[in-house]
Amino acid sequence: MYTYMNFQTRIAQTKPSTLHNQEEKCPFCDRETIFKEGVVISQDGPFLLIENKFQTLEHAYQMVLVETMTCKDDLSTYDKPHLHALFDFAMRNWMSLEASGQYRSVIFFKNHGIHSGGSIYHAHMQLVGLADVDYRKHLHPEQWAGIVIDQAPGVEFNISTRPRGGFTEFNIVLSDRNALHKMAEYVQIAVHFLLNHMNRRYQSYNIFFYEYEGDIIAKIVLRAPGSPYLMGYSIIQVPNNLDETVRRVQSLYFSDAK
Missing domain, CATH: 3.30.428.10 (HIT-like)
Structure with a gap:
C-alpha cells in the first residue's frame, strides 16, 4: 500500500526556512551565488532548474525549479506570458528527465505555504528523480x-x-x-x-x-x-x-x- 524512502534528518536540519524566518536570506534570490556554485542544470530567461543543495532522500536526485527572479510574485498572479513560459520550461525539463533513462520515475510537484511541506517562500517547484520507485503504481x-x-x-x-x-x-x-x-x-x-x-x-x-x-x-x-x-x-x-x-x-x- 505504501512506499517508504529514507529521509536524511541531519541534512534537513541545515536547510534554510524563509517561510518561518523572514529575516533569513532567500537562497533563490541570490542568483550570483547560484551560478558560482555551478548547480544550474537548465535556464530559460527567469526560470532556473538547479540541483537541490539539500539532498534529503536516499536513492533520489532532488532538483528545484525557480519560477521568478525575486520573491515578489507567485503563481496566482503571473501574467499569461510568464505563466505559459513557466509551464513550457517545466514540462520540457520533466519530460526530458523522464526520457533520460536515469530514473525509474520523476515526480514533479509544488509546495506553497507553511502547511504544504515547504520551507522557502520564493516561488518554486520541485523535480525529483527516483532511482527505485515508480510513483505511477499508486x-x-x-x-x-x-x-x-x-x-x-x-x-x-x-x-x-x-x-x-x-x-x-x-x-x-x-x-x-x-x-x-x-x-x-x-x-x-x-x-x-x-x-x-x-x-x-x-x-x-x-x-x-x-x-x-x-x-x-x-x-x-x-x-x-x-x-x-x-x-x-x-x-x-x-x-x-x-x-x-x-x-x-x-x-x-x-x-x-x-
Whole structure:
C-alpha cells in the first residue's frame, strides 16, 4: 500500500526556512551565488532548474525549479506570458528527465505555504528523480475524475469526487499536449480560488503532477492541518457541497458558465 524512502534528518536540519524566518536570506534570490556554485542544470530567461543543495532522500536526485527572479510574485498572479513560459520550461525539463533513462520515475510537484511541506517562500517547484520507485503504481483513474467546472479541446478542469487526501482537490487533465497553456491557466485559476476565496486562513496548497496513460494530470490540493481520519485510519472525507464550489468557481472565473 505504501512506499517508504529514507529521509536524511541531519541534512534537513541545515536547510534554510524563509517561510518561518523572514529575516533569513532567500537562497533563490541570490542568483550570483547560484551560478558560482555551478548547480544550474537548465535556464530559460527567469526560470532556473538547479540541483537541490539539500539532498534529503536516499536513492533520489532532488532538483528545484525557480519560477521568478525575486520573491515578489507567485503563481496566482503571473501574467499569461510568464505563466505559459513557466509551464513550457517545466514540462520540457520533466519530460526530458523522464526520457533520460536515469530514473525509474520523476515526480514533479509544488509546495506553497507553511502547511504544504515547504520551507522557502520564493516561488518554486520541485523535480525529483527516483532511482527505485515508480510513483505511477499508486495512481488510479478515479482520483482525477470529478464534476466538470470547465473544459476546452484537449483539457478538462474538474473538482475531485474521489480525492486522494480528502476535502477540496481540483484536477486538470491534459489529453492533448498542445493545450498545455490552457492547462496552465486552469491551474492558476484553481490556485487563485484556493488562496483568495476557499480558505484564506491557511494560505497553503500543493500541486502534484502525474503522467498516466498518455495524459498529464495536475492535482491542486488545499492544505491545512492533517485530518486524523486520514492519518490514523485512511478514511478520506469528501465535502457534501462540491456542486456549490463548482458554481462559485464558474461565477468568479467563467462569466459565461451556465
